[in-house]
Amino acid sequence: MTPELEIRAVNTKTAASVVDTSSQPLIYAITKNKSYDWHCRLGNASDRVVRKFLQIYVPSFNQKQWTPFVSEHCLVSKSTRRALQAQDEIPQAHPRDLMVTDVIGPISQVDIHGNKYLLTLRDHASTLVFFFPLKSQDQVTSVITNALKLIHNVFHKSVKFIRADNPKEYKENKFNVQLVSMGTQHIFTSPYTPEQNGEAERLNWTLGDTARTMLKASGIPSTFWLYAYKVAAYIHNWIPNTKSRDKTLLELWCGRQPQAQQIHPFGAKAVAHVPIEKRGKLDNRGRICRLIGFQDDSRGFFSGMRGKSQ
Template structure:
């Protein structure tokens, strides 16, 4: 019979015959309640059926077998006391040992422990032992070392509980990884324009047909509505940001409260900061070399670039039309991507109306645009053949690349031949030879 004691710091017994693998060693003295002392002459393991209690001290003259409550707690176990019973449990609530109360003593009978509960109450290994086996096992994490002990998966490893008291400098140098960035449990914003994410993508190796090499991507945190602005150089960034903020706040009749960007000088400069301070917009920066903190716009950047690359590849158009492809992808995604929080499109969330997409056409398909720009003779063709490359951002019109003049025009008088685009995926592109010279 074993008793629970909150005063002793070790499991102790006065019956030497209970101990197996006994080690004779003087480990100090124990003071009893009558102020008498008794020596700890050694220690061993108590093994009874499926219960193993390691490093139990042998105290000469001790009349009871004592479990240390403190030692249970040091092993990350929980000890529960009720009116007529007590229990020793794991963190997940599994009962390892159960005892009963007799008068004012709680006792545990090891012979009554259920045979399907495999219990191994391990003593803590010393710091030197822990790090010795840690290095012997090639810096294996302590969780797996303890798992090998409790599951008896290997032989020769002392049955102790191994703990990591401090960092291993070698592991930090050899195994260091980036910090995880878990998604927020709650949404940061409750209305459009409350928070805007910005990032500048570029420079592109091929400049666009209008001489642009950078694209500024702006994402509204609440609706995920996206804007794209194309720049010739990074120096234009402050001017474009200020112009965008002024125009957007007027168009949507809502104030911008917070701006989040990376730490690059294109965003962190006196021109931008002076303007934001004058209109009382807070500017937040992500930590250097930590793009995950500005992940909303970084992910949208990747989505737009991948969509544009796919559209150019499918239509077999030249790379100088990359800006048109990015703009078209942004335009269609705003009206088609479903926001998982609201089950609505970004366009519906920011404009409070359902988008219409009947006018959508296949990017890169052949089209014909009315020629109302030149004086034609009586029998001249009334339409020019072109390639559909997107939608106008300033008016209700389509953008068409004219093959004859190699220019881009905007017009509503356009007819489309989308069947050609569908055939291009399985046969040689019809437009390849025409655009090669462009």
């Protein structure tokens, strides 16, 4: 007994859905639409491929009789995500219009301060990055809230939009209420589409590459990875990129120019002055150390002493 067949197709000329559920022989049901018949014969190939095949190898087929169709089975079996569209409705041309955030970690090796995660917060227009170490992901929302408050206090302007992936810590009602109170709208990426937050993902990749390279080149122990990441972010903000052209990211963000004489190689040997309060009369006034970071205001450095986790 010939099985029943249900065919669903859409005639694009009439935009009418055609459903045939009648008990018809299999061959008869398929060949009701010759175009669809050849589509099935050729392994559900695309219209373009089927028409090209018929043109070359079946000259008896009249191309004028081609009937456009949409195969429901192809739509279901070959379904793909829609191409990601630019979010034109979100302003992003000026600093503090849009900021993107992401969490790096957990990092397998806990640093000397007990941190396992890193939070990055990047301004889309200037590409400037803020960088925060975390001991746990529970700190994410409070750190972001405090950072946005600081930006508002300094510039007297709220960040309009902040974009993030979909982890649960970003979806806390209290957190989103705080954002609304500051005039910031929280937008999420679609589930299973990390590329929508690709800007933050690429930043994490760049900072990671820079940090690993500096640790390797300097010979500084990997437990100091936090400082390597901090220097990577610091330098990232002090140099131009293809988007910022002839200006540094910090110049685009707040008009501040870099102090080139304050930048030294990560891990460079240095002499740290010992305050008089911390030395005796006959003690040395300086100690040999390694440079592992810069203060945000460029007026000081962080140093590591051999044999000491400080």
